[in-house]
Amino acid sequence: MTSATRTQVGIIGGGPSGLLLSQLLQLRGIDTVVLERRSRDYVLGRIRAGVLEHGFAELMREAQVGERMDREGQIHEGVYIAYDGRRERIDLHALTGKTVMVYGQTELTRDLYEGRDRLGGKVIHEAEDVRPQDLNSSHPYITYRDGSGPHRIDCDYVVGCDGFHGVSRQSIPKDKIQTFEKIFPFGWLGVLSRTPPVSSELIYANHERGFALCSLRSATLSRYYIQVPLSDTVQEWSDELFFEELKRRLPEEVASSMVTGVSIEKSIAPLRSFAVEPMRYGNLFLAGDAAHIVPPTGAKGLNTAASDIYYLYHALVDHYARGNDRGLESYSSRALARVWKGQRFSWWMTKLLHRFPDDSPYDRRLQQTELAYLFSSERALASLAENYVGLPF
Numbered sequence: 001m002t003s004a005t006r007t008q009v010g011i012i013g014g015g016p017s018g019l020l021l022s023q024l025l026q027l028r029g030i031d032t033v034v035l036e037r038r039s040r041d042y043v044l045g046r047i048r049a050g051v052l053e054h055g056f057a058e059l060m061r062e063a064q065v066g067e068r069m070d071r072e073g074q075i076h077e078g079v080y081i082a083y084d085g086r087r088e089r090i091d092l093h094a095l096t097g098k099t100v101m102v103y104g105q106t107e108l109t110r111d112l113y114e115g116r117d118r119l120g121g122k123v124i125h126e127a128e129d130v131r132p133q134d135l136n137s138s139h140p141y142i143t144y145r146d147g148s149g150p151h152r153i154d155c156d157y158v159v160g161c162d163g164f165h166g167v168s169r170q171s172i173p174k175d176k177i178q179t180f181e182k183i184f185p186f187g188w189l190g191v192l193s194r195t196p197p198v199s200s201e202l203i204y205a206n207h208e209r210g211f212a213l214c215s216l217r218s219a220t221l222s223r224y225y226i227q228v229p230l231s232d233t234v235q236e237w238s239d240e241l242f243f244e245e246l247k248r249r250l251p252e253e254v255a256s257s258m259v260t261g262v263s264i265e266k267s268i269a270p271l272r273s274f275a276v277e278p279m280r281y282g283n284l285f286l287a288g289d290a291a292h293i294v295p296p297t298g299a300k301g302l303n304t305a306a307s308d309i310y311y312l313y314h315a316l317v318d319h320y321a322r323g324n325d326r327g328l329e330s331y332s333s334r335a336l337a338r339v340w341k342g343q344r345f346s347w348w349m350t351k352l353l354h355r356f357p358d359d360s361p362y363d364r365r366l367q368q369t370e371l372a373y374l375f376s377s378e379r380a381l382a383s384l385a386e387n388y389v390g391l392p393f
């Protein structure tokens with residue numbers, strides 16, 4: 001027999017978006033249930049984003065889960081772009097008065113789970129066959145199964161925070177949403193290694209052999225990436241080959257000081273831009289990767305998820321505490337206005353820094369000119385910097 005419960009906001013997906021929203025709402029007295037398909041260990045095993053905008057860090061503090069981030073995260077005031085054998089620093093702080101926080105998504109998710117535990121938040125793991133239902137009615141509900149049988153959760157609202165492959169977006173009739181998509185003809189091969197980072201600030205490299213990125217998670221944990229063809233597999237890339245190729249794509253002074261080591265994680269991520277409009281269908285709201293994804297070049301994926309959560313959190317508080325639905329009605333258009341700016345910046349950074357297989361000599365000259373212009377104009381640098389540290393919510 002199906003067991004039935006009730007909550008105010010049913011959240012599908014226990015990644016950063018779903019956890020952050022449920023934590024913020026519970027602190028304002030709004031009841032939520034989070035349904036996650038995977039185990040907690042599985043979610044915490046994912047190695048993903050690492051650069052948090054100022055606004056995201058603020059939201060973590062508001063959710064009372066920012067303490068460890070403030071203690072262990074690193075404030076970065078600048079980033080480097082390497083091209084033509086040299087390395088140029090972009091002083092984010094001098095250009096914008098703001099900084100970014102380097103703190104891994106894995107750590108941030110752990111903090112959110114601990115925050116949920118502290119408040120006694122309800123997060124159901126290994127929920128199978130999760131399905132949002134009756135979304136266009138005033139009584140939507142979610143069904144799922146676990147080891148004890150089938151369940152039903154009645155809600156006022158359903159929020160789809162279940163990532164790109166989740167069920168929420170797929171529950172919207174095709175003729176009610178429009179999708180926008182661009183697939184890039186390459187991927188990023190990423191390696192996490194327990195070695196001191198080659199640079200205390202990120203280095204983005206444009207090189208004739210392809211893009212490279214030197215990133216980090218802490219003073220002892222490095223995250224490096226190289227652009228690879230989509231046909232490559234992880235098995236073809238030994239650690240030795242990876243570091244050899246990475247070094248070739250970096251200026252000599254950087255490559256010669258790099259400490260290499262054994263990888264503790266290695267994966268290839270395809271690069272894709274994707275967005276749906278609107279981000280609402282009846283009483284279902286989409287947030288984070290469920291509604292949009294970007295290539296990671298501008299570090300905007302997780303940060304754009306955070307602005308969705310910010311808008312939705314305030315809209316739901318206005319609804320429950322003040323009976324004001326304006327925020328819910330304008331959620332999709334407000335969120336999308338910022339989503340598209342994140343899409344634009346991620347596309348622009350990707351175009352600036354990668355080698356596209358079909359680029360003509362003309363395209364290549366334009367890319368070189370774009371880089372030359374960037375480093376000759378304080379205003380061009382300021383534009384990059386204000387997007388990188390994060391546009392206001």
Ligand SMILES: Cc1cc2nc3c(=O)[nH]c(=O)nc-3n(C[C@H](O)[C@H](O)[C@H](O)COP(=O)(O)OP(=O)(O)OC[C@H]3O[C@@H](n4cnc5c(N)ncnc54)[C@H](O)[C@@H]3O)c2cc1C
Binds near residue numbers: 299303
């Ligand atoms: C390999 C990779 C590398 C990345 N690197 C970067 C980076 O360097 N910088 C950056 O800014 N961003 C990066 N991103 C993007 C960033 O990680 C995402 O934007 C972020 O995880 C979005 O959070 P989310 O909670 O919206 O979605 P997710 O983190 O995808 O969480 C969705 C959750 O929903 C669960 N779920 C899915 N389907 C169901 C279902 N049917 N029922 C119940 N639960 C379900 C999933 O198990 C998952 O836990 C990367 C993404 C990937 C995949």
